[in-house]
Amino acid sequence: xxxxxxxxxxxxxxxxxxxxxxxxxxxxxxxxxxxxxxxxxxxxxxxxxxxxxxxxxxxxxxxxxxxxxxxxxxxxxxxxxxxxxxxxxxxxxxxxxxxxxxxxxxxxxxxxxxxxx
Amino acid sequence: xxxxxxxxxxxxxxxxxxxxxxxxxxxxxxxxxxxxxxxxxxxxxxxxxxxxxxxxxxxxxxxxxxxxxxxxxxxxxxxxxxxxxxxxxxxxxxxxxxxxxxxxxxxx
Numbered sequence: 042x043x044x045x046x047x048x049x050x051x052x053x054x055x056x057x058x059x060x061x062x063x064x065x066x067x068x069x070x071x072x073x074x075x076x077x078x079x080x081x082x083x084x085x086x087x088x089x090x091x092x093x094x095x096x097x098x099x100x101x102x103x104x105x106x107x108x109x110x111x112x113x114x115x116x117x118x119x120x121x122x123x124x125x126x127x128x129x130x131x132x133x134x135x136x137x138x139x140x141x142x143x144x145x146x147x148x149x150x151x152x153x154x155x156x157x158x
Numbered sequence: 159x160x161x162x163x164x165x166x167x168x169x170x171x172x173x174x175x176x177x178x179x180x181x182x183x184x185x186x187x188x189x190x191x192x193x194x195x196x197x198x199x200x201x202x203x204x205x206x207x208x209x210x211x212x213x214x215x216x217x218x219x220x221x222x223x224x225x226x227x228x229x230x231x232x233x234x235x236x237x238x239x240x241x242x243x244x245x246x247x248x249x250x251x252x253x254x255x256x257x258x259x260x261x262x263x264x265x266x
Contacts, residue, residue: 077255087195087203087246089255100253103159136202140255143212144193144248148202 063137
């Protein structure tokens with residue numbers, strides 16, 4: 042059974058860097074598929090942040106591209122998200138997920154991150 | 159960037175009725191790249207079905223789709239109370255994803 046779990050601080054100060062990690066169990070990241078981060082501001086819809094492949098190739102949402110970086114650690118079977126210079130607009134539930142042709146089948150439960158001083 | 163617009167914003171129906179949820183794309187989307195998700199409060203989204211009618215594991219055949227090109231429809235027949243949720247369409251193209259803003263389905 043594939044499972045994903047987000048981890049990281051729930052509170053980040055404005056202008057600082059938000060750093061989250063996603064631990065994957067039941068499947069080896071190095072075996073394939075695509076690994077994505079998606080966020081959902083309070084009371085709003087879903088926003089794709091970016092996708093990373095096992096090779097480290099990344100694709101980012103153009104609206105966040107200048108501030109976001111994703112990485113993968115196949116030895117720890119995790120992938121990570123870094124978002125710089127955060128503001129209150131970055132307050133959201135952040136989901137990590139596994140994507141493939143045909144959709145996003147596996148999601149983490151989400152982690153709530155608040156940007157506030 | 160392909161923009162997805164969903165309508166209506168909210169839909170209120172009774173058990174046993176049929177729901178029709180629309181998703182319009184700003185550009186042509188391949189049917190297999192148009193995906194529908196269901197999200198209940200406090201939960202992660204759940205994949206339902208793609209535009210080619212391939213349902214995810216465990217999704218009943220009450221959930222169906224139609225459409226192609228830029229106009230897609232999610233049809234939920236014989237509504238049940240547990241269908242109450244927000245439904246999102248999503249497309250992927252050239253390794254980028256976009257979501258519609260969602261349709262909230264309320265079961266009276």
